Amino acid sequence: MTVKDGAAGGLYAAILNEAKERLGSSELEILAVPWTRATVLVKNGSAQGLVGSYYKPQDRPWIRHWSEPIFHEEVSIFCRSGIAQPGWIYPDDYKGLLFGNVAGYRAPGDRFFELVAQGQIKLEEAQTTEQNLSKLSLERIDCYVVERVATEILIREKNITNVDNVGTASMEAAYIGYSDKWTGPEADAFIEAMDAVIKTMKKDGTIDRIVSRYPES
Known part of the structure; x- marks a missing residue:
């Protein structure tokens, strides 16, 4: 909300x-x-x-x-333009990237957090989706996994043009x-x-x- x-x-x-x-x-x-x-x-x-x-x-x-x-929500993977390659499988093909996340938000999934714990994906948490989108558009993070509809509305409202929806992580x-x-x-x-x-x-x-x-x- x-x-x-x-x-x-x-x-x-x-x-x-x-x-x-x-x-x-x-x-x-x-x-x-x-x-x-x-x-x-x-x-x-x-x-x-x-x-x-x-x-x-x-x-x-x-x-x-x-x-x-x-x-049912579609949980999508948003990345700054040019980061993700066509056909990448989430989350294993995203190893080495820096992801944003809302603190306490578990939608990225168990496998994602396993890779974070192993140090194969880097994670930087913020308090809100707005903060993560700002960091993404400023290229301070590479990707962000979050519910699609509300996020795409924010992207349009803030006129963010360098962030792409590159795939679906899950349906919840x-x-x-x-x-x-x-x-x-x-x-x-x-x-x-x-x-x-x-x-x-x-x-x-x-x-x-x-x-x-x-x-x-």
Whole structure:
């Protein structure tokens, strides 16, 4: 998510605002914060749900319930122009390159982080996608693995012309991950109601229509 005019913006915010209307919940607040901070807020119970989380229970044991999947994200490899060669297989053919990543973001995959641990891929982490794209366009890093739709929107908004989408790393279902600090009848009732609304929004085509508003989605 992004911040627009002081409020959460972007694809997830649009989906959740529609869900909020259907739930009739005036207490539902959507915050757009850096990913690392978001995970800390949900882990310690200061926030109740982590939006856009992938199903990784080993990495996030503090999530007690994974929602109905919101939709499937395409996790893409973005590199500065001329770095990646046609036919490269991710991540092994990218050995020796310097990647950016949002701190705590595991979408690059287990094999990627194995190569990082072995010193065969270099990693430099930042707090936001905007920071990583800036470093990529300034040629301070070589590549960056991240969700495609929101990233391509940022690339167009910032008029970045020297960064290419060179391939797909994975397809991931995106969920709301609910904190294990948030329990009780009211929490369970909200989770059940939100899951039902997400199912309905998928079935009636609402989520597809929201996604289609975003160019090249």
